[in-house]
Amino acid sequence: MTTIPYILVLLAYGIVSFVHLLPGVAPRAVEERARLLVMVGATVHLFELGGLLMFGAVAPGYPEALSAASFGIAVAWLVVARDRLSSIGVFLTPLSAVMLGFALIAPRHQVAAMDADPVAPSLAAPIHLGLMVAGLAGFAVSFAVGVAYLVVRDRLKRRKLSGLPRLPALETLDRIQFRAMLFGFVFLTLGIVTGGAWAAWSLDGGSWVADPKVWFTAVIWLWYGVALQVRLVAGWRGRWGALFSIVGFTGMVFSLVALDSLVSGFHAYGP
Amino acid sequence: MLGLSYRTAPVEVRERVAFSEVEVRERLGQLRGQGVCDEAFLLSTCNRVELYGVPAHGEAARIERWMAQHRGPRGESLEPYLYRHSGRDAIVHLFRVACALDSLVVGEPQILGQVRDAVKVAEESGALGRLLGPLSRRCLHVAKRVRTETAVGRGRVGIGNAGVDLARQIFGDLVGKRALLIGAGEMGREVAKALLSAGLAELLVANRTFERAVEVAEQFGGTPIGMDRVADYLSRVDVVIAASGATEPIIRPAEVRAAIRLRRYRPLFLVDLAVPRNVDPAVGELDEAYLFNVDDLEQVVERGQHGRSQAAVEALRLVEQEADAFVVSLAEIDVGPKIGALVRAAEHMRELEIARSQRLLATLDDDGKKAVDAMTRALVKRLLDEPLRAVREAARAGDAARVAQILAVFGVNEDGGTGEGR
CATH class of the missing domain: 3.30.460.30 (Glutamyl-tRNA reductase, N-terminal domain)
Structure with missing residues (x-):
């Protein structure tokens, strides 16, 4: 799926990642226009991905899944990384760029389920995939902000207070981390429900029960559910929230990138 | 020193x-x-x-x-x-x-x-x-x-601003936050004042003498509390400024741990400005307690100092000048008794000579005696004028050897004695 628009999108994400990782190296003009670059990149990304999925008669496969995740994280960055919060972009834009890079070189495989369901409604795939990607984007923000929280906490605890790039305040990070996790949880839940409905309608039940990705996702859903619950009930915030979101997101990325090549099921990508 | x-x-x-x-x-x-x-x-x-x-x-x-x-x-x-x-x-x-x-x-x-x-x-x-x-x-x-x-001390970035800066790194903004000030000393009050102007919602004041707590609380529109209630209030405030003269820690880990649980693990920011410290250092190791002492504020403060370095250079020049002037004045004090001794020795000699010429002087009338007296005084003064100026100059230059040399010519030794052996 290495098309010219995709390469341009990757270029945009890549430049912004570079600016984030090595501040002060790129010309100021580029640093100031990082937002614009990602905005244009994400727009092209949306048309390319959505167009291919909906009108290009391309069934969703491994590259599309990665590309969709990359798009979701890019949009998440646009939502979160305004002025003072831009420093957490360090954790988001590179993720987006790397995922898209993988998507471009990944072998073209179709999801097994699509073969099993020749009459899949054209909207089912984008809706299920879109909700999952929104969930992933929420968890990505929660993860990035969680890491930033731990960095700020470490600085304060070790009293390293000067000469470092300014990050948002501890409580601000904690609040955003929680909201992003809640956002991710809501969309993950919706994604699971639509996936279930789609499976119930198109597959003859039964077979999805044995799918490892379904189980893995259920564990992740539980994990985030527990994280939200202990926070709301017992007040386990801050460091706990950060650790929950870092572990949870690592699991999600693992599920997205590697799980399907390790086990087989109907989410797995066919030959 | x-x-x-x-x-x-x-x-x-x-x-x-x-x-x-x-x-x-x-x-x-x-x-x-x-x-x-x-x-x-x-x-x-x-x-x-x-x-x-x-x-x-x-x-x-x-x-x-x-x-x-x-x-x-x-x-x-x-x-x-x-x-x-x-x-x-x-x-x-x-x-x-x-x-x-x-x-x-x-x-x-x-x-x-x-x-x-x-x-x-x-x-x-x-x-x-x-x-x-x-x-x-x-x-x-x-x-x-x-x-x-000089501009030193003007537009300064004080300890108060350092406290606000740290509070912002933890809380973002201070609107709706509450603070507890322990002690009525100047540094503590300065931090409290800065926090209040940064939007703090409420200030509690505790002090060893309750009357003083009431006074300080009035000054800031805060609420005075008894020193024995400090532990109870730890769970209800977000910031603790400890600056009392207590010799033993007032705030210990057990109390803070309990307070943090009651606060549902929201961060608690503690500034310990006191020496000896008011907050047990072990408190800083608790998960949601962020404890800073006077030394920690230093690095925060240092960031605000660049703008004032020029003023500091100017002030330092002034200090050096004043130090030089003081060294000179010291030297002058040192030389004072010696000059006194020299003048006294010369006066002594003049009186001796007058006494010796008594017989001759007796032939003069009163006007004549007065004229001789005035003339001899003027003569001594004129003779000493130049050497004394040289002694003072040498003293100002800190040249002790030259001072001794000049004085020795007149028979005045190091201790200011005239060394005439009488």
Whole structure:
């Protein structure tokens, strides 16, 4: 799926990642226009991905899944990384760029389920995939902000207070981390429900029960559910929230990138 | 002069060595009573402890021996934390300290008050003499000059702003946050004031004497609470500013741990400005407690200092000039008695000669006697005029050898005696 628009999108994400990782190296003009670059990149990304999925008669496969995740994280960055919060972009834009890079070189495989369901409604795939990607984007923000929280906490605890790039305040990070996790949880839940409905309608039940990705996702859903619950009930915030979101997101990325090549099921990508 | 400060010694060491006012009086008495110093001046603040002494019989080793009795928190020698200055360097150092040029927050106003108090204590103890008396008065004057003639201390980034800066790194903004101020000292009040103007919702004030707590609370529109209620209120505030003169920690880990649970693990920000410290350092190891002491504020403060370095350079130049002027005035004081002796010796000789010429003078009338008297006086004065000017000049240049040489010509020795053996 290495098309010219995709390469341009990757270029945009890549430049912004570079600016984030090595501040002060790129010309100021580029640093100031990082937002614009990602905005244009994400727009092209949306048309390319959505167009291919909906009108290009391309069934969703491994590259599309990665590309969709990359798009979701890019949009998440646009939502979160305004002025003072831009420093957490360090954790988001590179993720987006790397995922898209993988998507471009990944072998073209179709999801097994699509073969099993020749009459899949054209909207089912984008809706299920879109909700999952929104969930992933929420968890990505929660993860990035969680890491930033731990960095700020470490600085304060070790009293390293000067000469470092300014990050948002501890409580601000904690609040955003929680909201992003809640956002991710809501969309993950919706994604699971639509996936279930789609499976119930198109597959003859039964077979999805044995799918490892379904189980893995259920564990992740539980994990985030527990994280939200202990926070709301017992007040386990801050460091706990950060650790929950870092572990949870690592699991999600693992599920997205590697799980399907390790086990087989109907989410797995066919030959 | 010898001492230690926040530059050389961490707060653990300073809190061990810091003297209370009563102790300062005691030590000053000891220093003079035991024949360590002829004159002594002891400055003890939360950021420095410095001894300015004129050693007895000029033996500086006596002061060193006295100092060696003092030990660090683990019984170790204080040697690695000490710095020493003597002569002009010691004068420059005292001036710099008084002018807040050596302070953690350059230009901060507290140090001048602290130096003034220390001068008063030393004066009352009778520890200031011919050297330290004028020096201590001079340093207060220099500090005033620096304050009025340079930009040091103007638009300053104080300890209060450092506190606000840290609070913002934890809370984002302070709107709706509550703080507890323990102690009524100046530093604590300054931090409280800065936090209030940054949007703090409520300030509680606790103090050893409740009346003072009420006073300070009124000043800030806060609420006074009893010192015994501090632990109860820990769970209801977000910021604790500890700046009391208590010698034992007031806030301990167990209380903070309980408070954090009640706060549902929201962060608690503690600033400990006191020396000795008011908050047990172990509190800082608790997960949601963020504890900072006076030393930690230093690095926050330093960020705000660049703009003032130019003013500090100017002030330093002024301090150097004043130190030179003071050294000169010292030399002049030294030479004063010698000049007096020389003038007295010359007058003595004149009277002798007049007495010797008594018979001849008797032939003169009163006008004639007066004329001779006036003429001889004028003659002596004219003769001494040039040598005295040269002596003063040499003294001002600090050239002791030349002073001695000129005086020797007139038979005046080092001690100001005339050496005529009578």
